[in-house]
């Protein structure tokens with residue numbers, strides 16, 4: 001079953017499995033997912049608008065002024081939340097004004113609720129833009145996706161836009177500083193959990209050296225694909241193996 005797209009700039013607060021109550025910010029259109037990936041497990045389904053260049057759809061995106069006003073209002077309100085998360089209907093860093101918005105949200109948080117964290121859930125492709133890389137250091141919890149250890153699995157699982165390169169993204173991740181890496185593991189067709197795939201993925205962990213890795217599998221059926229969840233026991237075994245082979249802290253999250 002697919003999830004409904006978010007219909008406004010702000011959504012929630014929703015209970016996050018990791019950090020408490022999260023107020024979501026959606027910088028993408030309400031009508032269709034806008035993303036540089038079409039992941040096989042995406043709970044928003046396939047998009048025809050798979051691109052790195054969201055500026056083409058600027059008329060459908062919320063303006064920086066509207067986003068900043070909405071966040072300011074939420075921060076000044078009585079609504080309780082522990083973090084503000086850039087996520088929503090696709091890839092937030094593709095919004096042409098993402099750096100300005102992220103800087104303003106951090107400034108507002110500092111002013112109104114310094115204890116609230118600012119998080120980013122990203123598929124990592126925005127790292128190709130220097131302005132996105134520059135603002136990343138201001139985000140308390142930059143959570144960046146890597147589901148593959150090779151270009152072949154990257155293409156099969158994430159189905160990126162044509163001009164997205166696995167080599168470039170992993171290089172940029174390895175230079176991104178203190179980041180949390182988020183990985184979704186799936187079995188079936190395609191899969192990223194064969195011994196060879198895991199070995200290649202562990203090599204990327206050694207290269208990228210994230211502060212920690214968050215491992216997931218899918219938690220709902222995916223109608224158009226022959227993929228299956230990786231059961232929690234297996235995720236835990238993979239986490240132990242990853243930590244032993246790479247020295248990186250690995251945490252497992254499951255329903």
Ligand code: SF4
Nearest residue numbers: 035037038039042123
């Ligand atoms: S990166 Fe996220 S929003 Fe984009 S296709 Fe993958 S799961 Fe869906």
